[in-house]
Amino acid sequence: MVRELERKRQSTRFPETAPAANPVFFRTYSRRSPAGLRETWDEVCDRTLQGLVELGKLSREEAEILDKMQRNMKALPSGRWLWVGGTDWIAKPKNFSGAYNCTSTNLQDWKAFGLMMDLAMMGCGTGAIIEPRYINQLPPIRNRLNVKVQGEIGATPKDQRREYTEISIQGNQVTIYVGDSREGWVESYQTLLELSTDEKFSGEVQVFVDISDVRQAGETLNGFGGVANPVKLPVLYQNCASILNKALGRQLNSVECCLLIDQAAVTIVAGNIRRSAGMRQFKSDDELGATAKDNLWQQDAEGNWSIDPERDALRMANHTRVFHRKPTLEESIDAVRKQYYSGEGAIQWAGEAVARSNIDLLPTSALKVDFLKAYEQGTAKDWLQKRYPEMDAEELEHRLARFGLNPCGK
Template sequence: MRMTNQVSNIRVAKDAARVSLRTRVSSASGGPALRVYKKYLPNVQKRDGRIVPFEFDKVVNAIYKAMLATNEGSEDEAVVVAHKVAGEMMRIAKTYKNFLPTVEGCQDEVERQLILADYAGAAKAYILYRAERAKVRKEQGAVPEHVRKLAAESKRYFKNNPLGEFVYLRTYARWVESEQRRETWIETVDRYVNFMKENLGDKLTTREYKEVREAILAQEVMPSMRAMQFSGDPARKCNTCFYNCSFTAPSKLEDFAEIMYLSMQGCGVGYAVESQNIQQLPQIEKQSGEKLGTHVVADSKEGWCDALTLGLRTWYGGKDIEFDFSKIRPAGSRLKTMGGKASGPEPLRSLLSFARERILRRQGRRLRNIDAHDIICKIGECVVAGGVRRTAMISLSDLDDVEIRDAKKGQFFLTDPYRSVANNSAVYETKPSNAELMDEWVALMKSGTGERGIFNRGSLAETMPERRLKLLRKKYGRKNGFIGQVGTNPCGEIILQSKQFCNLSEVIARAGDTEKTLLRKAKLATLLGTYQSTLTKFNYISKDWTDNCEAERLLGVSITG
């Protein structure tokens, strides 16, 4: 009974202590002791791992509550004991450079200092209150046993690799709504393998599925990380989110919306803003003064992309339009299918306003290559604003395009910050003259960014595998140097036709690998890539994407370690 009374007394004393101490502690906050504490004890780690500022008044408040509950000690005495607690923490901080006090550690020191100062009753009340709070936390916030077991089993796959575990938890562990938690590594791999079974069925044996699962768990091989992230509902709705990267040569207004859609699906986009593409866009009509009815933007990826296409067509046609963004969910709302947080309507509003201004500036003429480049960069910026970065971009431009060559000259990050979204490379169709090469390198030096890079399209026919060369020559004939206007993904690691995806899987090389083990890993990675290449159920984008992917079914197996 006495224990219960002491704990109850602390609760009753809580509000009284807070009110009484508010003036006293705040008036002392500018004192020399507190300034020293801020230097040596800037932060404290909470039980859930969060690091928050160290607040001296909270220590005083906790001590005074215990003293009030037992009628033992005054406000001034609580401050004295709190200084002893902070002083001991500071002594440790001076001795150990990277010392970070914890809430539990501070509370242990409060108990010790109360006992040393002969406040036995207050110390006992404080200890009992801590015990009760620990019991409540255990009952209310207990981790279910199956989750605890999964977490423990998953952690062993990241032995000696805390950075890898951090990246996984930050990016690829999806939210489990029913249990209000993030999934574990084992659950992520099982989600990928189960979706694989859903698509392939009995095309693989039980033994093969098991071997694939164990190899991914042990991080011997890795599939496309977009596939790891989006297997399940997102990929079931549209397979584009399975692919890390893509390439397109925009020549129609709808192509801009496709770039936006792919970016929102988490797919990197390489794009060619060369004259042979951009100058196929129609001439911009002069504004007639006609205004269309207000368009209500739907709260979906398709709704955003439709709004962009509608705006482009309207402004190109010499008309104007207003958009109603009221249906778009507010910033910070959870994105249940793709994960992450919504950015609200502002990024889309900014993109549409930007595109309108660029188009109206060119009335009676065609859009410049730099205008198309900037609109696409603005699309990337719009998507980046949706919480975390969802896309990467590379821009390929004509070697003699001075405006794009100088796009990142000087303090562009202040005047045109959206240009930071894309890396820029010049396309070399033939060997450049000394003067051309010198101009490019001088511009690269002066920019201070190391751009533009080099995309050597002219030599691809000599380096491309014979199988691909035959296919492209058959498709394009003599047009565009026999191979068409091929480009690359943002990493510059694969040659792609316009409207084609990059399909990745990875061999993880370890120090103990032999030729035999590496060949086994390569076989498994190829199997994963082959499976991924079959996923061509694409929504929204044109049929050309499906045709190109099914015609070649590209595999990209890389090695890392």
């Protein structure tokens, strides 16, 4: 009876043409109140609209237009804003990125790996540019990591848990006490990666990862909303160590970098924080990246299908080959054919993406065509500097890297 009353109270009149709207809405965008009840559609509209009014300093007339459009489902804010908009959580500067659906990161140091996990735990889709010019800046793997996870999730009483990760180092022995927070998870992950290249260690590093302070599955995620599910956290550290150890004595290749990101993604998706939404951008001539997902599933002699466990995490993101020259017709056809059969094999003409994202500098077709010629010749930077000499170096680099700004679109 109680369940039926709650179901009736929480029903919302969505269009009959959208039969899945109610379950999707209450699963994905309706937050629970302190009393445990889900928000109604009107309550979500109230919350998110108030957040937009404050963020954009909107006038009454502007707010009324948005209110009318949203309540009548003619135009909606982003899915991320439907979840976090208007909350106390998103008002904190450290959480601002949680309002964005997509992000892109140049994978050039261990901080970039940590940043991507942090963004994913805020609900952002994560894009990574894994081109040689970036990953070649990573140091070679010099330390073998022997990882042992100790303690049990939820073992520490709630009022005694560490919020942030703490590190204890004694010789070649390191203990990572994982903090019970987003920052705690991220720091523990990034610390493990950094240990593999830390020059103050010699030989094998014994790493103990203590997960006793991490909250149990089902406990509330304060602020962000939802509930915790750290089921994959204990294996994250050992899986990452396995990838790092295989690269001992050399730099990571592009697929190994991708796997390290995706191991974190597996942990986060399993934790009910968000769906899997990732994009990995490889250089067009990177054969490892181009074939990373080939034959991911294998069939044995008895007809049973299984997935390669060492590459399973790659399913967390789509892979795109980035061309810094215009792809040929044959290359384009091959890419479409591969996508037809496997769902993978996307390609991107970076010059076109950069041109579109710099339309303020290329307002005419003639300018765009001229810029694309320069891009293919490798002189796009000089082209922009000549026409916009007042542009500083930081802005120039940012504009030329904009092919990664929207990892969800190719």
